[in-house]
Amino acid sequence: MTTPSSKALVPFVSVDHMMQLVHHIGLPAMLRGLADYIEDDFRRWADFDKTPRIASHSADGVIELMPTSDSESYGFKYVNGHPKNMKNGLQTVTAFGLLADMDTGYPVLLTEMTLLTALRTAATSALVARYLAPKNATTMAMIGNGAQSEFQSLAMQAICGITHVRLYDIDPAATAKVVRNLTGTGLHVTACTTPEQAIEGAQILTTCTADKQQATILTDNMVGAGVHINAIGGDCPGKTELAAAILHRSDIFVEYPPQTRIEGEIQQLAADHPVTEIWQVITGAATGRRDARQITLFDSVGFATEDFSALRYIRDQIQGSAFFQPLDLLADPDDPRDLYGMLTRAAN
């Protein structure tokens, strides 16, 4: 056994460490903290080197790399999306990510991101809803009660102050799970048996279903005036959740148009259909909600800067903590040109 030098060691946050960190910080505080970091990075949008994620599609799913960088740091996430996994007892989405120093190229953080993606997705949805949802929104309809739904509900509570969640899923067992999980959180939770029932009285409509296909989770006649739609399940080519007619009645807000036009609900629309970039709303360069009867739609597919923000947040939170382990990921010979010498010396 050769003892690696500190330069060779990369802090690694396992799933277990991430769960400990969430409980140490507290979930609502962590969702708010993540939203702050995400907001900060949207505010300095021009600083980032941006590219649509790089996807590898197979019959049953997709594997994606989502890189971005500013002048100081580089981040990327590996994430898969395999809807059929659930039937085999596997996660639809798993992820991990890395933050590195642009100046040296050396990684400074490797972390699980299955949980962290759920948290940052929820934090992003709630951050955007804080800008776009009707004033004093109290109620969210949550359509699709999978792994993301509790995090969406709690983020909307922690960041937007909603008090009521109305649940619907084609599988009542999924809804029952969320009802159970949200007990004791302070949210008033209603299990609904139809999507129409779920959206009754809701100012925020969140759709998060997992089928990889063109689906119509919300039809045109279900959506009244004065709501904010948070559409997060339509996130890859050929996968959408909303009737096109809804899109034509909505003002549409997106993260990064070159990616959203490929993956989002707006893949159903003409390539030049007007959209507003959410960073423009956050900086004040564009108007968000103009009036109480407007339908705002956040066509969210998840963008690399949100993962970058989450990686920055975790890096800052674990400083000096016990919530990581050093990983021997990088070769670090005494003389950097002598990689071979390091190898031969390891034989002794």
Next chain:
Amino acid sequence: MTTPSSKALVPFVSVDHMMQLVHHIGLPAMLRGLADYIEDDFRRWADFDKTPRIASHSADGVIELMPTSDSESYGFKYVNGHPKNMKNGLQTVTAFGLLADMDTGYPVLLTEMTLLTALRTAATSALVARYLAPKNATTMAMIGNGAQSEFQSLAMQAICGITHVRLYDIDPAATAKVVRNLTGTGLHVTACTTPEQAIEGAQILTTCTADKQQATILTDNMVGAGVHINAIGGDCPGKTELAAAILHRSDIFVEYPPQTRIEGEIQQLAADHPVTEIWQVITGAATGRRDARQITLFDSVGFATEDFSALRYIRDQIQGSAFFQPLDLLADPDDPRDLYGMLTRAAN
């Protein structure tokens, strides 16, 4: 502490484990094994989803992601190139990589790739030289005596049967390091004080220098007829090693033209300058060396399939061995939709 299930655990090969594995297999045998896997994957070139690597450039270096996949597996490598790192006691190139199952998107291997990249690069160079170098080549000139040079020398010995290496570097200390490291390997090693001296009598000319700039390591008048040039240092935009006149006298072989035209020596040439893809030579679809006086040039920049081959090799070698540790990288709740429940139960 929650004990993760086996589905959540990804085999991780640390730098220390990789070094142990190399010594367990033996370096020459490992280089030959890697070359076999690389050759197999070049033979089924059409099976791969290919893309030029995704680069993030900064003033002092580059961070790259190199993904590829076939119908069964997905692989990618993270790799940086920061020439100035060496002055600060850091590696110019560090890397790690991942292999995943296309069917589920679940990672099946995470491994250090700083050492593995050095090995696969050398194995690729020697594999290609076996196809292109003059028959019965005995001598390689190794220009640039950095971290890659011992691996190049030993791969050319193990795979092409060369017996003599002639070394040159602008820094005599680098050359002295290689002389020292190659003692006892069976190679006849000569330290040279000029590049002209290094190439005397050599049938294979390997250039591997690290400056991020247009350099002229080999000038036109240095290169005689009947040699094979293995140019591996010119591997990003603005970084080349050969005088353009040499390129015009050579038959040029490349890995993946869309990437090589951006990064390789041929960035100096017209975008339609004829090149031969090396997989075509390996399958017999194209001719490699036609005659003894021809100059063949392998304009190598390193391609994602070579890393994929290396990842496959390591996955196969570590089965049932002690050369890895299980890493708690993936969240794996009992009910895949109940990520939140897994999190709350971890609090107890």
